[in-house]
Amino acid sequence: MTLNVGVIGVGMIGREHINRLANTLVGARVVALADVDAKQAEAVAAGLPGAKVYPDGEALIASPDVQAVVVTSWGPTHAAYVLAAIRAMKPVFCEKPLATTAEACLSIVEAEIASGRHLVQVGFQRRYDKGYRALKKAIDDGAIGAPLMIHCAHRNPAVPEAYVSDMAIVDTFIHEIDALRWLIGDDYVSAQVLKPRNTKHTHARLDDPIIVLLATKNGVRIDGEVFVNCRYGYDIRCEVVGEEGVASLPEPESVVLRKEAKLSTTIMQDWKLRFIDSYDVELQDWIEAAKAGKVNGPNAWDGYFAAVTADACLEAMHHGGVAEIKTATRPKFYD
Amino acid sequence: MTLNVGVIGVGMIGREHINRLANTLVGARVVALADVDAKQAEAVAAGLPGAKVYPDGEALIASPDVQAVVVTSWGPTHAAYVLAAIRAMKPVFCEKPLATTAEACLSIVEAEIASGRHLVQVGFQRRYDKGYRALKKAIDDGAIGAPLMIHCAHRNPAVPEAYVSDMAIVDTFIHEIDALRWLIGDDYVSAQVLKPRNTKHTHARLDDPIIVLLATKNGVRIDGEVFVNCRYGYDIRCEVVGEEGVASLPEPESVVLRKEAKLSTTIMQDWKLRFIDSYDVELQDWIEAAKAGKVNGPNAWDGYFAAVTADACLEAMHHGGVAEIKTATRPKFYD
Amino acid sequence: MTLNVGVIGVGMIGREHINRLANTLVGARVVALADVDAKQAEAVAAGLPGAKVYPDGEALIASPDVQAVVVTSWGPTHAAYVLAAIRAMKPVFCEKPLATTAEACLSIVEAEIASGRHLVQVGFQRRYDKGYRALKKAIDDGAIGAPLMIHCAHRNPAVPEAYVSDMAIVDTFIHEIDALRWLIGDDYVSAQVLKPRNTKHTHARLDDPIIVLLATKNGVRIDGEVFVNCRYGYDIRCEVVGEEGVASLPEPESVVLRKEAKLSTTIMQDWKLRFIDSYDVELQDWIEAAKAGKVNGPNAWDGYFAAVTADACLEAMHHGGVAEIKTATRPKFYD
């Protein structure tokens, strides 16, 4: 059985997912496209035999030719499309964010529960990264005992002027927010943000670096550095300290060079390359789960939890002090 | 366009390739099977909608339903099937060895040239390994200047009693023979084999470890350790020393543990896992090349060169001294 | 010229320093000993040709035979001996702490200034560690640009029952307090302490692990993990994040083993071995500086600053929130 997928939003990430579905992954085909820029959608469709362009996302979702939906449109439009897909009882893969407010995320959660079906997956691809999976396996296998602390860092070589302080949380650290919660199977209860002196390489509207401190229900403490003008590379680090040992995320594979007085490996520059394999694994898993009527990856509740946590981080960043992370009670539906 | 593939030989590696073609890769389907054990072929076909069992490899190759052939039968049968595929003008992917003698390899080379088409690929999967590719890229990019020496090691934790001395060359080091030649774009001219004292973990019919010394046309010197009862893991190492620096094969990605007085990463035990990703890349590349009427991977000439080199290594191993590596002249067809 | 040294306190660390002065280092000899346990002092003196036992530290300091003093007695007695040495205008090397209160440290500072001579060195040996020195050199050479953050960890495999929560600051993290300040040439302004869930390997009177957060005058943010029942080893880590790059403390040299499915190096268990070389370098430097009428190592002001910082950490640990670090103004004497 081949899953007939409709894609809403044919920007950069949309086109990448379309390419994956059409050329790299198995078990799916792209049969429908929609975009606010209809010409752009037509252009993409021209290269996709059998793909039809719809006037809007709602029409695409409603089409009987579409069995499952991928939402890669502009963030503020996500919630409406996801809700429409739920109403249509169609599996939907939504790139982050699930919605731009925690309230909207919660309404998605409620709609999904009301539908009685597991339909929504959010695009937090790190859960599909080989390194993170190996780290989670080590923890789950008991290699380090019960986790007590996580030290992590999310570093980019540079960001454009359009990248401002809040984005350090909602675009960057959001990945840690979802991945760490999944990694240790624990929920956050509070957030605090430390502001070191700014690097001279930042600009007026961006505090860079920052350190986000999170506490979990089980008492795990997390310190997460976000440094998006670190200059030297795109570098994702994560060390989990447990009662019996410490486990760290693997460094990505690299040739080892002995040259010009240095023993070195290469640090990537481009975030797109760092997790490129995980996007394939993520979407392949979604295809198979969608066919089976399941969601294996981050679900609507995870999207909601990430949104509430990000809000608390922003509050702490703007007002100082410790912000509580208060969510609705986790519904049994997501157990 | 989907490539209709027939697979001859449904043993372990045959079934793995069938599974790849059917479930993991895109652009191909398995439509035909043949095996000396017809029941086994029927059993595999039962799980493959649309796959038909043929009485023998020749019949499979001759079938108009089969567009391309994968040969994963017992080594001594390879040459006949490959020659039949060439006669039928069908692309053929043949697991190593291409043939059990250099002469038979050469007759395949000649048949392919006579056919005027590039049809034959040999299953040396290391050329598709991410790590080897990164190492080759570093060399080709000039990171270490012109290569002068290669130090490498091929270690297995243990082998069964059925594994005897010659297999260290023809089953184990054969991978280095092909991969190193490709890595530095150079041909071998002589071989020598050193025999250290045997490990106590070997058996009467296996000299283990050995060190194979190769010299190339350009004067590069290679020392390759083969140690198949090394106990500690499956470990493939390769260091290329150039005029400006030294580059080494990446260690496979692994969680870093600090535990019980050790800072450690994990060394694999199972050779099948070490190169598992490369098999997918290899066969996907073959599918696409086959459709395009090309061969991107190791070709019949490479299979022949490996066979001649292995023969020289065996001669050196059995008789001591330095064995010359003498091949036919490389035909322009393979430029 | 040989420096005639008197040692007050012949417990474990006292005897180690005596052994260094007598057998390993050059330019000094131990001529005088004192200890509350006179028998113990006599026993040590028996193995030291030419060493005389004094009834108490004051008598030792006063003796015209003693040119310089090493104080390795019980912590609460340090201040009095150091003050006595200053009054006698004799160079004094005092093991940490300089005094048990910040006030007492300050009175030493004042006495030293009043004496007009640089006489006091405090035993923070990390400044003499090869690894820390290399790290400081990298920073001072501009390899990573201006420091913005420090992530560090101080881990012990286990501590005895007698080790209680305050000791995590005054005995353990005190080393980071001095070393980090020296490393980046900056002063602390505030402290905060985070308490993760306790490891099950701690006991009722010890919160373990904790995370100490320090902010400096220049806006550098430090997170320092203290985990004294980490089980796996004695592990000191320090990563300095700067505007142009990141520098980390070297891992101590270790044989690299490939064995039993692990690629590993050894992590030390015994803190005494981790910095053993630095004690020699430290005391040799002190001997030479004492002869030259200088203090190169951590001085009385450093001892005072560490004491004030430790007090703030304790306050933060006991009462939560952020504790200000307020010191007297740095006297020009210590520029």
Add this chain to the structure above:
Amino acid sequence: MTLNVGVIGVGMIGREHINRLANTLVGARVVALADVDAKQAEAVAAGLPGAKVYPDGEALIASPDVQAVVVTSWGPTHAAYVLAAIRAMKPVFCEKPLATTAEACLSIVEAEIASGRHLVQVGFQRRYDKGYRALKKAIDDGAIGAPLMIHCAHRNPAVPEAYVSDMAIVDTFIHEIDALRWLIGDDYVSAQVLKPRNTKHTHARLDDPIIVLLATKNGVRIDGEVFVNCRYGYDIRCEVVGEEGVASLPEPESVVLRKEAKLSTTIMQDWKLRFIDSYDVELQDWIEAAKAGKVNGPNAWDGYFAAVTADACLEAMHHGGVAEIKTATRPKFYD
């Protein structure tokens, strides 16, 4: 007791040893100097209170003021001074080589045996290197089982024009010759030399790199790369492959940098720095052993064995093929 040492030869290495004996080490003083350049000896003596200049090495050795002798003169003069010291029954530390021919080394061995006293130590300092010692300890502790192979490399960034092919053996690989024999407690039986294509950075009278192959009595096989124009640094590597695992020489401690797309440590450029600590340990050990009438370090037999091995390497290098390593029978005196 202080050992009164006379030093013959005050060139670079002589002055370094004099400085060690006078300022860094304990238990010795330099009381006598001799050099073919008497002015040079006078100049050095001027900075050494109590040191007297002798007209020649023989006079120095004969002086009743001299208890032990350090020979750091020009290589061809070593043997005569060592023999004179033996006749005078004085402990002698002789920089490598012990003598310029194996025959001369053997006559020293015979003279020492005839004297009935252990008097001669040769300056192979690697046996005193922390890293080599840790590697030997791992082997001796059985961490890797019985050794089967050693892969090693001795790389220098560059050499001057005066450095010609033979020096790759007698000045460079000679260190591996002594150190590896000591490391695994085994003797060599044959040598072979492979010549890869020359690096373009060498000159007409130097074959660079070469690979030296040694076989031992116990059947261990050694491949040792010597590459003295490797450009990138001074890099000493050594991997011992045993029946149960593999152990490698530690990389020297280095700050870890993340900078400009590289994760790197520093490789030294200057061979003098690589083993600088080992010279101190070596000479301190010699002082203590000399006082005790013993030799702990490499002895005359080791010096002889190294000379015979180097001769065989040279023979193999010049004439190709495998050169036998034939020594006299090891006298019981050296058990």
